[in-house]
Amino acid sequence: MEIPVVRNVLEANDRVADELKNLFAEKNILVLNLMSSPGAGKTTLLERTLTDLKNEFKMAVIEGDLQTVNDARRVAATGAQAVQINTEGGCHLDSAQVRESLKSLDLEGLDILFVENVGNLVCPAEFDVGEDHKITLLSVTEGDDKPEKYPLMFHISSVMLLNKSDLLPYVDFDVESAKRHASKLNKDLLMLTVSCRTGEGLEPWYEWLRKAREAKKK
Amino acid sequence: MNILADERSKQNLGRITKVTLQNGRLAGVVTDSILFAWEALTPGTQFEGCEIEVRETPLVLRCFSCKHEFEADSAMLAECPECGQEIGHAVVSGREFLIENVEVEDESPDSDGGS
Numbered sequence: 001m002e003i004p005v006v007r008n009v010l011e012a013n014d015r016v017a018d019e020l021k022n023l024f025a026e027k028n029i030l031v032l033n034l035m036s037s038p039g040a041g042k043t044t045l046l047e048r049t050l051t052d053l054k055n056e057f058k059m060a061v062i063e064g065d066l067q068t069v070n071d072a073r074r075v076a077a078t079g080a081q082a083v084q085i086n087t088e089g090g091c092h093l094d095s096a097q098v099r100e101s102l103k104s105l106d107l108e109g110l111d112i113l114f115v116e117n118v119g120n121l122v123c124p125a126e127f128d129v130g131e132d133h134k135i136t137l138l139s140v141t142e143g144d145d146k147p148e149k150y151p152l153m154f155h156i157s158s159v160m161l162l163n164k165s166d167l168l169p170y171v172d173f174d175v176e177s178a179k180r181h182a183s184k185l186n187k188d189l190l191m192l193t194v195s196c197r198t199g200e201g202l203e204p205w206y207e208w209l210r211k212a213r214e215a216k217k218k
Numbered sequence: 219m220n221i222l223a224d225e226r227s228k229q230n231l232g233r234i235t236k237v238t239l240q241n242g243r244l245a246g247v248v249t250d251s252i253l254f255a256w257e258a259l260t261p262g263t264q265f266e267g268c269e270i271e272v273r274e275t276p277l278v279l280r281c282f283s284c285k286h287e288f289e290a291d292s293a294m295l296a297e298c299p300e301c302g303q304e305i306g307h308a309v310v311s312g313r314e315f316l317i318e319n320v321e322v323e324d325e326s327p328d329s330d331g332g333s
Binding site: 001002003004005006007008009010011012122123125126148151152155181183184185186187188 | 295
């Protein structure tokens with residue numbers, strides 16, 4: 001006898017993600033899920049952003065890594081609240097881990113919560129953690145065909161930051177080709193070229209953050 | 219397995235002999251890995267010996283310009299076969315990762331626990 005089931009295998013994750021979405025809406029916190037390959041510059045982007053916008057927003061970070069609390073330390077050095085999740089081998093953050101980590105954060109009055117996902121362009125795209133937007137970082141020391149190779153990540157992101165632009169003279173990265181492919185996958189994708197090391201090009205990113213923060217209030 | 223155990227107790231089903239999954243081309247899940255995981259995890263549970271079938275479902279895109287729906291490979295970068303548009307297609311299906319149905323033994327035992 002055949003019995004229909006039709007249930008999403010990841011429904012447990014989605015259920016908690018919905019719960020978190022409601023919590024973040026109630027507390028009026030903009031939540032951004034930051035994703036990239038390992039070493040693309042997520043933590044450096046956060047260090048910059050947390051420092052430069054310190055006087056505008058109250059921000060906090062959930063750091064996802066396989067091991068170590070190094071990134072949470074770096075982020076906390078800016079004065080922002082930071083909590084580290086060690087996945088101990090897990091290749092992405094799931095919503096239950098994020099929910100658990102909220103116990104260590106003071107959400108009152110928070111404007112923006114960044115979730116720095118585990119460095120990986122595959123599974124983090126599958127697991128919602130209650131975020132408003134997904135942000136993908138790509139760095140020019142990687143292949144310019146990353147959007148072609150990992151289409152889902154770019155399809156579902158709101159912003160793509162092309163980082164390490166200060167290294168462009170020394171690498172063969174084809175910016176136009178990467179942008180063309182990414183925009184084919186997602187016509188609404190905002191693409192910004194930045195250097196988190198020098199700070200070049202970050203102002204449009206901050207402008208986007210201000211707008212997204214404003215939009216969340218409504 | 220949690221979902222299956224849940225359905226089984228909710229619907230008071232007998233032993234599940236087969237489970238069918240839908241795995242979309244864009245779901246990011248490798249079918250061989252599901253099969254391997256099933257084989258590794260089920261022994262010693264109520265699903266030991268239960269057959270698993272994974273149906274890979276195609277990626278279907280809707281053209282941004284002419285709204286024509288067409289099948290594409292998982293790379294997503296596809297020209298619309300009707301109008302040639304390359305940009306901004308929406309995903310109609312292909313991201314699903316579902317338990318579609320189960321086959322159970324006809325007779326449901328009245329009280330069968332096990333996990």
